[in-house]
Amino acid sequence: MAAESQTIVVPTDAELLQAQADLWRHSLYYLTSMALKCAVELHIPTAIHNLGGATSLSDLVTALSLPPAKLPFLRRIMRLLVTSGIFASDSNAEVETFRLNPLSWLLVEGVEAEDHTYQKYFVLGTVSRHHIEAGLSLADWFKKDLAPPVPSPFEDLHGVSLLHENMSLLDKELDRIVNEGVAAHDNLAIGTIIRECHDLFKGLQSLTDCCGDGTTVSAIMKAFPHIKCTVLDIPKVIKTTPADAVNYGAGDMFKFVPPAQAVMLKLVLHFWNDEDCVKILEQCRKAIPSREEGGKVIIIEIVLSPSMGPIMYEAQLLMDMAMMVNTRGRQRDENDWREIFMKAGFSDYKIVKKIGARGIIEVYP
Ligand SMILES: C[S@@+](CC[C@H](N)C(=O)[O-])C[C@H]1O[C@@H](n2cnc3c(N)ncnc32)[C@H](O)[C@@H]1O
Structure with missing residues (x-):
């Protein structure tokens, strides 16, 4: 009709x-x-x-x-x-x-202040010529019937992936700016997370930070000195990490995550598509003990929701656009997260708290 x-x-x-x-x-x-x-x-x-x-x-x-x-x-x-x-x-x-x-x-x-993380490079990276050109190519990208895994507009236009080792072939200075910008973006608010979510780490014996340069776990170990911390990242990152009390492991999270009572994924999964997130979470699940033994995965990521008000929601949606234009990842709402957790074999999850635009999620085996 x-x-x-x-x-x-x-x-x-x-x-x-x-x-x-x-x-x-x-x-x-x-x-x-x-x-x-x-x-x-x-x-x-x-x-x-x-x-x-x-x-x-x-x-x-x-x-x-x-x-x-x-x-x-x-x-x-x-x-x-x-x-x-x-x-x-x-x-x-x-x-x-x-x-x-x-x-x-x-x-x-x-x-010189504990909670001050200099954000200049986040601004310079996100408004760089290559990012803007990728945004300008959006309509052309939509019209192309690209075979999966579908490259982002940035990848399709520039021939390299954001944050990938081959980025420096496109523009060495942009690669440096983007890496500094991502580190500044990721390290903002660690202090707030530790202060506001004390129970997240209380009672933990060991923790693997799945991807990171050691900044997050150093802050956690300062507040909880008894937690035995391990950081997993790719060899290039691990090579440049400081030698301190943290245990650093170079490897591939798609193949192996070092075992611990809890595994943390802070601002990692938004960079990957759903299939890859499931693969990463399956490795995390293998690395932790049962729920009864305190096993959990801690995820710190945006949880899209208009409930935080229109300005915060707009910020979340713009970050989703940034992921769509520049990476193969995305920001997710609670239903998207639940689906991924269940596909990766987890039994339950809890959104422990919302801090600013981000949510702290505990996922249980
Ligand atoms: C956005 S950063 C993570 C930020 C960090 N968790 C934090 O909050 O400070 C993404 C990290 O994932 C790492 N990475 C990418 N692919 C990886 C892989 N297959 N195995 C392990 N680490 C990987 C990158 O080297 C990079 O350090």
Whole structure:
């Protein structure tokens, strides 16, 4: 039966004008990313920090050694970045003042604070030319009938995979920036996880961190010195890890995961497709004892859900787009996670807590 024709409700004048403004925003949002990149490249957050955390525009121009004639242009960029939540301002003060907020604080270089993880390279990596070109190729990629395993638009366009050893053949500097950006992204909030999820590690005798450079387990061992920790990663990463109390093992998680009471996968599975996730989790299951003996896999990943509010959900969905454009992985909602756990032979799971955009999941054999 033919679908009943629907009556299109003609928008009101006010709705049309709002729709046009919304279209401007959505078409031009990339300029916010470019303004952020510009602020990072000019070292604006560090300059504001060095000026005591707040500054007038003229002091900022002097501190950045910019030509004085650029002051009105800098005002326009700063105005957008304040409206986007990247800096704060006191526009009611006698002289307009720009301040750091928590976001721009993460972009200050050289801060000696436990919870400060410098995010400059995350910005520079995600708005790099190669990433943007991959995004621009999305419609062409959709039209191609590519054989599985389907390459990401990034891989299809550039011929190399993001974070793969062959990335340096494409662009050595981009490879360095992306690796630094991923490390900074992954290491942010370890302290919060340990503080907020104390019970996750309490009573554990041993833990294998499946993939990592040792930063996460070093923080865990500081808080729980009795836990015997092992880190598994590929030989290239293990070669450069520091020699400390952590036990490092070079290997392939698809073939073997070093046994422990618990195995942790922090920000690993979002990089892989569902079939690969099942294979990795099967190896993790082999590495742990029964649930009665405290065996579990700890997963720290985004759990897509609108329940955290529209801004957090939008951030999660944008991270999913980033995975779709640049990798073969994806972000997952609770149903997606459950399906993977069951396929890998686990019996149960619990979302222990949601921290920011991420969830902490315990998975039981
Ligand atoms: C996104 S990082 C992991 C981040 C880390 N868990 C953390 O939270 O800091 C992904 C890691 O997986 C490692 N990796 C990729 N393939 C692997 C494999 N087959 N076996 C073991 N490690 C692998 C990479 O070398 C990289 O260090």
